[in-house]
Amino acid sequence: MKLAYWMYAGPAHIGTLRVASSFKNVHAIMHAPLGDDYFNVMRSMLERERDFTPVTASIVDRHVLARGSQEKVVENIVRKDKEEKPDLIVLTPTCTSSILQEDLQNFVDRATAESEANVLLADVNHYRVNELQAADRTLEQIIRFCLEKAERIGTIDTQKTEKPSVNLLGFFTLGFHHTHDCRELCSLLEDLGISVNAIVPEGGKIETLSKLPKAWFNLVPYREVGLMSAEYLKEKYDMPYVSRIPMGVVDTSEMIKEIQHILNNFETEKEFDFSAYIKNQSQFVSQASWFSRSIDCQNLTNKKAVVFGDSTHAAAITKVLVREMGIGVSCAGTYCTHDADWFREQVQGYVDEVFITDDHTQVGDMIARLEPSAIFGTQMERHIGKRLDIPCGVISAPVHIQNFPLGYRPFLGYEGSNQIADLVYNSFSLGMEDHLLEIFGGHDTKEVITKALSTEDSFKWTVDAQKELNKIPGFVRGKIKRNTEKFAREQGVNTISIEIMYAAKEAVGA
């Protein structure tokens, strides 16, 4: 047992549901007790989804505990097949069902015979993998399942497209700035004359999966989700893939060079050369390199930051800070403990210290010990920063609703480098402002002592009433106090008791 207050990565079924519900017309059925469908709330609230989240539960209750699910799961699958006519139904085990050890595969086999839709059992172990690993695994499983089926029934399409094309693997729902990143990469690829064959899983249809092998290569922009699928496609269909994270000017350019290399390995009439494009983009579209040379950024010399997040964002942002903005990183860390080796290798030579943990109290202690000028982390680090008075830019999930902005805010590509530069600069300048304020002793404004027009205060508050008043949240307390006193004045009462307070509330309609 572990005493835990907070966690960075969610349980495995969340990863499976995120992938399944990203596809169009795929329905996930959780084998779970009442209340475990909290995923639907998150998707509906954070992504502000207009559609019903295609996830339902086959409820595990006392009866199931006593006698097993029996017909229940099969009935729920068949029912959902009739109601929604999905292309694929993914039966999702949860922590509860994995201890029950029911033969879910058997349910899936029986339901397959009775329903139009394909039915698949997500193969994830709750006690061994987290949300991100499960998402990676489920994506690969769905792709493998659909391609194998397409091969069996002969609908597979392995004929390469005429012009160079690519599959984007790993954009999915509730991902950190995924929709913006996806748009940015698509436009970058279009600039290069590469068409996008498929985006998987976000918005993809199951039938398009059989066309995946048509693409010339695969692009996996994030470390956490998509690599397993890319490996599978490489092994099975000999498709090369690019897994460099296109974050920051340097790595975006490196990624384009890798693409160029892959394209030139194909036998085509023309030689691909993207160097002019890279040069133009790095100098003029991305303002980040010039920005870090501009004199304003001299203030950032000798500044130290701490970076923490998922392995993709923490590693990439660390490199951007050090290589592209000349900012020291005293410590970089990730909560993706399963991918620690890769992370260490990525940030080696850029940082003083590497920190691998999924315990937020350790991260808090580390930040308190190092006292950086700024933090780049998750929402948790933002709160740690608040407590320690250190500014924080949010660069990675887990996130809040503020991290699903409506405006265009990619982290990837050349536009992404502009966004990152802004984020970094604004975090630091806020820190600087704070610092100056401290030196000069605060803002030069007179404290507002009273909001009332007259200062005479002839009311006596009883001790109880004063206590009650103090329980009211600060931001409305003043208003309540004024309303109560106004009411008391009208009533000709001098001493304010609790009774008067509530009588005032009822009368005034506050």
Place this chain on the structure above:
Amino acid sequence: MTLTTPLSTQKDLSFECETGNYHTFCPISCVSWLYQKIEDSFFLVIGTKTCGYFLQNALGVMIFAEPRYAMAELEEEDISAQLNDYQELKRLCFQIKQDRNPSVIVWIGTCTTEIIKMDLEGMANRLEQEIGVPIVVARANGLDYAFTQGEDTVLAAMAHRCPTQRVKKKKEKSLVLFGSLPSPVTTQLTLELKKQGIEIAGWLPSQRYSDLPVLDSDVYVCGVNPFLSRTATTLMRRRKCKLISAPFPIGPDGTRAWIEKICSVFEVEPKGLDERESAIWNSVEDYVSLIKGKSVFFMGDNLLEVSLARFLIKCGMIVYEVGIPYMDRRYQLAELELLKKTCEEKGVPFPRIVEKPDNYNQIQRIRELKPDLAITGMAHANPLEARGINTKWSVEFTFAQIHGFTNTKDILELVTRPLRRNAKLEQVGQTQHIKLAMDENKV
């Protein structure tokens, strides 16, 4: 199952039961308000990452204010019994005692502890002796309960810990109220009864664990919330208290009926309630006029539904359906009677009461009935709004102050907010966004 006539024409209330495929919060969510209510407590939820993930996401920022609750996260070794549960819990509870020094540790059992049959009650007994801190066990799991019923399991467990009177004084009736309410609301209800000359001997739960009320056969108990049936049963059967069955003090009509019932038991002639109730109704006239004649559909997830429906019918609304996770017809008897009376008085048909609803079926019915307002969970709110149905998140009724005369306005504020808001947007642009999205989508 869809329906052909929107409202039943039956002479009595009818109860239906569906599949139980509905969205609600896990009952462990009760720790979020109970740890704040009981100031010297510490809540330890013994469960998996799934439970923890739910808590941290559902409770949002509260998590960052050093909460007095935590997860005892079960790992694979715990599930497969390679580790000794007792030793593990002992280690964690010692740590909690050292760090926070609470007066009570509440263990919340979850689905996982049920399935692996962890003997929490047995272990708590032993461990309590060893560490010298009371340990209360509540099995608030999703296998058996929904959302607010979590509080019911905790209070039922706590009822066993209330002291009995040491020195037997002469027989005297005393009143203990049960149900966790924010302290301003407890003050308001206390004052309300004080006006009638009735003193409250205590609350379950109290502000501090050490102040739990005395319970014995001279004590009358009365619930303030509709989801406390286990607590009520425990108080009657185990603590020999006398239960006052009354409607719940939600809305001025409910509050009045609640006070009258208590007064009748204590043989007090209630005074001034007529004026008080009508004064409240007058003060909320603006709100009532907004919802009069409008229709409402409760999808059901927190057991407050019957009381709220009764209040809204009194306001002149038409209630199509009252979805509810669980209906204890004995504990809610007085409330159901008041609902019937209110329907008759207002000349509206009885609403369908649907226990263990099926959300999919309900959405089909919402599509057919097109209610003016759907009171629903957050999973369905945005999609329904996108289809042109005004919604109010049901969870807000659990966290807002809705009890007593004084808070009538707050309930109406919540109920009318979507109507006021959408009326405003309607003026902004008829042809805009939501309309477009709505017409293209089927409900």
